[in-house]
Amino acid sequence: MVEDEDIKTTVSPFAIREGEIKTFDGKDGYVSINQIIHKINLGHINEVHFAILDIVNEFEFVTSRQIFQLLQLRGVEIKSQDKLNIKLEQLVKTKILTRYYFTSEEGKGIYRIYCMEKMGKYLLNSKEVECKWQPTDNIKPVPLIKKRLAGNQVLLAYMRKAKAYSQVIVKPQITAKMAGKTFKCHGKVTLEKAGKSIDLIFECVRREDDWQTKFIDRMRLYADFYNNFVKFDSGFNTMPQLILVCEDKNHMAECYVELVKSKVEFKKLKLYFTTDLDQNSTSLKKSLYEFVKDETTGKVKTNNIELNILG
Numbered sequence: 001m002v003e004d005e006d007i008k009t010t011v012s013p014f015a016i017r018e019g020e021i022k023t024f025d026g027k028d029g030y031v032s033i034n035q036i037i038h039k040i041n042l043g044h045i046n047e048v049h050f051a052i053l054d055i056v057n058e059f060e061f062v063t064s065r066q067i068f069q070l071l072q073l074r075g076v077e078i079k080s081q082d083k084l085n086i087k088l089e090q091l092v093k094t095k096i097l098t099r100y101y102f103t104s105e106e107g108k109g110i111y112r113i114y115c116m117e118k119m120g121k122y123l124l125n126s127k128e129v130e131c132k133w134q135p136t137d138n139i140k141p142v143p144l145i146k147k148r149l150a151g152n153q154v155l156l157a158y159m160r161k162a163k164a165y166s167q168v169i170v171k172p173q174i175t176a177k178m179a180g181k182t183f184k185c186h187g188k189v190t191l192e193k194a195g196k197s198i199d200l201i202f203e204c205v206r207r208e209d210d211w212q213t214k215f216i217d218r219m220r221l222y223a224d225f226y227n228n229f230v231k232f233d234s235g236f237n238t239m240p241q242l243i244l245v246c247e248d249k250n251h252m253a254e255c256y257v258e259l260v261k262s263k264v265e266f267k268k269l270k271l272y273f274t275t276d277l278d279q280n281s282t283s284l285k286k287s288l289y290e291f292v293k294d295e296t297t298g299k300v301k302t303n304n305i306e307l308n309i310l311g
Contacts, residue, residue, distance in 0.1 A: 001068065001081045004157070004280040012276035013111060014150040015247040016207045017104040020142050025112060026098035036094055036119055045094070049087055050127070051076045053120055056097060057131050058170055061140075061148045063111045064088055069156055088114060096120040098138060100145075113145060143208035150204045150276050151186030154245055157279035157287075158200070164191040164309045172201070174234045176224035183221055188240065191309055198309070199240035205255055207247060215255065216262045226269045243272045243288065251275070252302070256291045272305065284310040 039045045048071075055070045056062055062070075064085055071078045078084050091097040091114075098117040102109035116133040124131040155168050167190040175182050185201045203222070205215055222242060229239050246252045252273040259271075270290060278287040288305045 001065065005282045007280050009277070012150070012247055013109075014146045014153065014206075014276050016143060016146060017102070017106055020102050020104040022100050022113075022142050022145065023103045023108075024098075025101050026117070027093055027095060031093075031095045031119060033119065033122060036096065036123070039094065045090065045096075048076060048078060049091060049096075050123070052084075052087060052091065053096065053124060054129065056114055056116055056120070057124055057129065057133070059148070059152050060137070060170075061113050061115050061145045062152055063113060063149065065111070066149075066152050066156060067114065069160065073156075073159055091120075094119060096123060102142065113149065141208075143206045143211075146206055147186065147204040150206070150245055151202055153276060153279050154202050154204075154243075154274070155187045155189060157284060158189045158191075158310075161282070161284050162189070162191060162310050164193040166190045166192040166197065172235070174201075174222075174225055176221040177228050177233075178224045179221060181221060183218070185242075186245070193309055199236060199238070200243055201240045202243050202245050204245040205247075205251070207251065212258050216258055216264060219259060219262075219264045223264050223266055227265075227267050229268060239268065241272060242266075242269060243274055246273060246275050248275050248277070249289075249302070252289060253291075256300070 036045065051071060051074065052067055055067055059066070064081065067088070068078065068081050068084050071084070088097065092099050095117045096119045097114050100113045100115070101111070115138055116131070118135065121131045121133050155170065158165055159168055169188045171184040171186065172188045173182050173184050186204050187202050189200045191198050191200065203218065205211070208214070225234065226239065226242070231237065244255055246255055252275065255273070273289045274287050281287060285308065286304055286306050287310065288307060290303050290305055291300050292303045293300050
């Protein structure tokens with residue numbers, strides 16, 4: 001498998017492309033639970049398949065590359081990406097998982113997206129594993145899926161590359177008290193060093209249709225949470241650091257401009273930004289940015305933040 005730092009693309013695979021649609025690449029037809037039980041009894045579906053199922057259940061939409069990296073992190077023996085793809089094909093054929101790819105004017109997407117299928121939920125429930133999947137989850141629009149994929153990639157980068165990494169939680173719930181609304185960020189990463197810990201939470205932004213309005217509506221909920229934060233709100237011992245994950249550096253600036261135009265302020269927090277491709281670096285030390293005003297010129301500039309805890 002090609003290492004992250006050897007990936008040469010200049011455009012994120014999780015960026016929105018014009019006219020993009022999601023195309024079904026799973027299997028039609030009927031598979032009975034008895035057929036699947038028979039395969040389990042014969043050992044054709046084993047603990048590695050169940051480990052894959054656990055990952056898809058937790059991360060919702062995942063690429064085969066992301067699944068491979070997560071299996072490695074969890075100590076599951078899988079020799080190669082090709083070996084994993086064989087197991088994924090088995091899970092798709094038995095309708096335990098299903099599969100999609102993206103198609104746009106630029107052509108067919110280079111990667112497949114895996115998500116839960118009905119039989120997968122049955123198998124997880126049989127092991128008393130909570131699975132909240134519903135059939136309607138698989139008809140989510142392209143931007144929501146790409147946000148999830150981009151969020152997964154960031155969480156994976158921190159799990160693999162941040163030496164102070166301690167824990168990850170996918171889609172933790174946050175409460176905007178004044179608005180009386182709860183929502184979920186894309187993930188929380190806890191870093192620990194020298195007896196101290198910090199929580200990072202990530203919000204992925206895509207250039208979908210009317211993205212500016214959706215972005216500002218979302219950021220107003222975050223501002224509500226942060227501006228009224230007290231200890232233990234939404235389960236946080238201290239205020240977490242919010243990081244916006246954008247498609248590219250131009251998109252970071254576009255997001256900042258929208259925040260200024262809409263007068264969304266974070267009174268207690270310095271907002272950090274990053275991009276999809278920044279996660280491919282060998283180290284995450286220089287993967288974060290902030291926007292600051294130059295006191296001499298009065299112009300706003302991008303400042304690259306270097307955090308040793310991310311080394």
